[in-house]
Amino acid sequence: MPDQKPETVRLTIDGTTVAVPKGTLVIEAARRIGVMIPHFCYHPKLKPDANCRMCLVEIEKMPKLQTACSTPVAEGMAVRTATTTVDDAHKSVLEFILANHPLDCPVCDQGGKCDLQDFSHQYTPTTSRFTETKRIFQKEYFSPLIETQMNRCVQCLRCVRYCDEIMDVKALAPVGRGTMTEIKHFGPHELDCEFCGGCIQICPVGAITSRLSMYEYRPWMLKRADTICTFCGDGCRITVQTKDNELIEVNSAHGAGRNNGDLCARGFFGFHASSHAGRLTHPLIRREGALVETTWEEALEFVAAQALRLRLAHGPDAFGGLIASRCTNEDLYVFQKFMRQVIGTNRIDSSARYGHLNGIQALRRVQGTHRWTIAFEDIVAANALLLVGTNITETSPITGLKVKEAVKKRQASLVTMETLRPAVDTLSNIANLATQHFQTHPEQFGNTVLGLLKAVVEGHLVDASLAQQSPAFVQRVTEALHGISWETLETATGQPRTQWAETAQLLAKAKRLVVLVGNGILRQPDAEATTTNLLDLLILLGKLDQPGCGLGPLAEENNDQGAVEMGAVAEFIPGPMPLNDQPARDRITSVWREELPRSPGASLPEMLAAADKGALKALFVIGENPVGTLPAAARAKEALAKLELLVCQELFLTETAAMAHVVLPACSYMEKDGTFTNSEGHVQAVRQAINPIGDSRPDWEMVSAISVLMGAPLEYGDAREILKEIRDVIPGYGLLGPTPTPPKVDQSIVTRYLDEGSALDISARYAVHQVVKPADAPFTLVLTQSLFHSGKLSTRSKGLLELQKDGVLSINPSDAATLGLTDGATVRVSNTGGAITTTVKLRERVPAGVLWFPEHFDGEAKELAEWTIDPRTQIPYFKRAHVSLAKVS
């Protein structure tokens, strides 16, 4: 957390003395003592523009009225906000603003939450002196999700400034001049941008509104629930607005949540996934080969009876459990407890395995924490940021905003190692803000990181005290790096050594250095090793344990972190602690009043293999869809077909659910209470916004019902009771404050790592990875996350489908030119795994030789991916492929 103590300035506002930090604006100082100065163009997030002139105040010794929004406080300043002069000024400015503003409040979606309405009420006489003709703009179609009503615009430019200053998207253009200035995109084109909804949220009037909720409501009709978005690991606070159990709108309040009122397209426009018509509303049971509707009693009793039978026949380790890390901590906790206590097996896994586990394992190994030692505040306050393998705008948009804030507002230096090229596009690209950008091929992240380590060592940037305390470590690393030649690295990565050297200097100089690691590493082979090497980098620079410094793996799913902490992965019990950690087992036993199983856990690939061999008989699946997600090489379909009992708790009838013996309709996050733990380890409350759709029930509740029927009841009154038990098992879990308190590096673990642990695999980690490319497959295809979707869930959201309704293949224009492809051309992408036909989109940001395809629509495309399983960590990788490309005429 930032630790500087700001200077204080004292001033008086309307006679009241107030002390505020130096640099505070008068309007903010006034707010502190409850004096609301009217304003339109001012917004605390934005640089003052002082264009509306609404906030004029008198300041002693200044001849003219001053704008409170742009005037910083000064010692001894005397401000008056309530004199007749000031009041007259407010009235007159408002009169000007209202001159051209239509009085269409009855049909305006902003009605009831409009700054202009509020201030007019306060300042204007009932009749207007303006009797001229009002300015009228031609009504133009703006976009499928965002509507503009330019006649209502007060030209405060908050939308434009937000789009530029906060989002760095620059999609909104104030066009023309004078009174005829209007907000448009580009010429006659409809808006093409990140669709963060920020312009809608920040417009003080009804000039920019959401088409999803147009004409649907008046604010006072709506019920609100503050909850957490479920579409990525950032953990944004959203306020869900409903009317008669219908989802109307999502927004977020400035100052609230880790997102501080900012959202991305998924958060703002994606909420309809929950109310999609395809939601399962009744339990289904398989009869004569087909799934048919049934009653809860029958479904649950069937599951319980079968489970009891199979356990008796095959023992507990014939069971497996798989749960999505989209679930709440409470769901995850109850499920793992069910598997361990009611069934009696450790064979449980979750989607956190796919990538997040890599980051957590590296953190645990090197610094003894399973969480970030930094928080979002540290990102904002960083002097230098190193982003490795993350197209952060699209995967973790709000963490991305923190990075943008650090760079744009606080002049932090940014280093990016990323596959995407810095090119201006309709989506922002974090590499555009980089001081140093390493154009990194998807298979070269490890080598690029090695280059940086080598530059640190050879540039004599190793922390002096480290060299003194752990000479052996430094020597080991130095030797290993000396063994690698610059030429090899340069040839492999295409980077010049000077760039590593400059970057190393830059990082060494930074007092606060934050490293963020994304899916470009975490979901690719060698993920754990590369992450560990990045921690070595922090160690070598002497920054690992310094305030404001640390490494953060970016979680893909909203509760990846919680899934690991709840023990819903093969290698951990709640804590997360290793399965065989006796003190932890004892603590849990004392709460559960029962011994935990001793048998080893099984990861998803292991469970699939076991099922395929017939060793696994029953699988409980909650919210996961291995058949729909994994490539054929994983043999998920074949394996699951052999099960004697497959129970799925699901929102939709997925490919996996379609194979189940019983499908139980689950509540989405909109319909239940609980907690999620975000990337930075902040546990936040999820609150029910609508009643469950159909007969659906929260996941934990269904698990609990099965346990009752199996004669080993895990009973809880509500989610809070579960959280209470979680706290007994993991002391202090879920401090629900506004900011997380990140853990500190555990020095004893670091020492152990330096002295011994690091030695174990140093030769493997510090070796240049040779990449062999099949000659007949010249392109590297990467299946990526895209901004407009999250997993497959979002593909059920009507808003997001407006933005992206299917997968197109992004290709570099030069590659396209070679192949004679133009936008929209049809291509065949193939390799030994399969072939797909798709259309292409030319994008400067995709480098030559690389193809980018959204995983949300991977369908057949996933068959192209190479399926590899790390033998040690049992983490499966399937997001990359070598392919060839041909034009289809």
Add this chain to the structure above:
Amino acid sequence: MLKEKYQAEIDEILSRYPVKRSALLPLLYMAQREEGYVTEAAMQEIAGILKLTPPQVYETATFYTMLNLKPVGKFHLQVCKSLMCALVGSDTVIGWIGAKLGIKPGETTTDKLFTLSIVECLAACGTGPMMQVNDDYYERLTEEKLDRILADLRQTGTSSLKTGPFMWPEPAKPGA
């Protein structure tokens, strides 16, 4: 594509400024010189050169009156109507042009030769009434001069009656 044709000139323009965006107006001028107006494709290309988004180019282009986002006639007659010229008869000049060419301000003749615009002060108030045709000033306009100018433009594409450098030191004829 401007880049293919004018790479050297573009490089030279960029070299004048430490920040790329400063080259925006010069490049918009280049685009306008090329096509007679600033096309959408040009704005897109310029955005690419300057690492701006097309909306950023667009917002700037629409702020300035000299950048045409739509085609104009071959000769763009821009008559100053600000007070100083109005005092010495600019409205009459506008009337003459309207009558001679059959167009109202903002319109283009059907043969696409002439567009008439009414503009604000062009800093030739001492030599009004005046107009600017494309790059050139024509000052102290009279009906007879105007006729000759229009005829010259039609025939040769320019006119010897254009003025400049600054009409000085010859003083105006008294009473003119």
Add this chain to the structure above:
Amino acid sequence: MPKYEPILLKNMLQPGYAGSLADYERAGGYQAVRKVLGKLSPAEVTGIVMKSGLRGRGGAGFPTGVKWGFLPKDYQGPRYLCCNADESEPGTFKDRQLIERDPHQLLEGMLIACYAIGAASSYIYIRGEFVLGAKILETAIKEARAAGYVGKNIFGSNTSIDIWVHRGAGAYICGEETALLESLEGKRGLPRVKPPFPATHGLYNKPTVVNNVETLANLPHIVNRGAEWFASIGSPPKSTGTRVFCVSGHVKQPGNYEVPMGITFRELIYEHAGGMRGDKPLKAFIPGGASAPFLTPDHLDVKLDFESVALAGSMLGSGGVTVMEEGTDMVWAALRLMEFFYHESCGKCSPCREGSSWLVQIMRRIVNKRGRMEDLETLTDLCKNIAGRTVCAFGDAEVSPILSTLKHWRQEYVDLIQAAETANLIRPEPVGTKH
């Protein structure tokens, strides 16, 4: 022969003088900058300019040396000089003459200013319509560069100064110094909120000085002939030197006249500009460009210096003197200027943006004989509500034609409105919106 010794227009008055480098050097050009470079410290140069009493010729009349002095002394990064050649104030056409007829005089002035403020790069922001002026400047810079006067190591000193021409593209507001900087940065020409001032956060957020063409053109002469010489011209101590006044409107010989500050309007109009066209009586004049309030024949003996004109309720502004004869319709005249301001309002701040469109609509109604008596109060009110409340001085400027004509010729407004009433032309105006 002119009555007073011209300074700025001196060269170009010589027969055959075409403004080339050779011409300029023959006339003694580029001596001043030689005197300065490496021989005087930047602070000494600033001191000379301060002592000369030179005040900005762009409109506001801010003391030039003092402005330079605001630049942070210890700042290490780049600094910039911007020459304001946007000359768009209706009634003003002196900078065009200085540029087109004697470009090197301006360049030399810029070199001196750059040296004084430590700028290695400078830009001439010239209004887009001055195509010829821009060409002439480009040619002159090329000549100067070839001669080693512009570019690296000028005159063999270790001072390097570059000058670039940057064309505007049609926006009056870009004459306002911060809008000029925005425009030069490739953005919409919207004035910035001040503070911070350009002296600390100017072009690219670096310390910057913006000076008018005429201001800069004075510098070689001040250096050559000394601060005392300059300070003795005009009406010292506050208005020193000559000014090039641009006389337009109903006079016999409109044009630019360089005279010492402090002569009277009567002298300028009747002696230099040849008196009134057709010898009609003078009815009104604008003393300093469209932004300056109108004055009446009663003010003919006011002196042409900053203080005297201010005292008379107007301003010397840009030096554009527009003269109107008896019979000129003052409401119409005010409307013309109001239309100019409406057209040029950048739209950034609400009072100016909305006020200008409102004012112009009322004025049009009155001129078209559809005015109402209460309009007069509304006009006055709106003007007062705009002035002093906008981001830049445009707001103060745009209300001066209406306020001053209302003050001096209110009866003309009343007559128009009464004509409307008697002709029973008042139709009910549409009230409210159409949508």
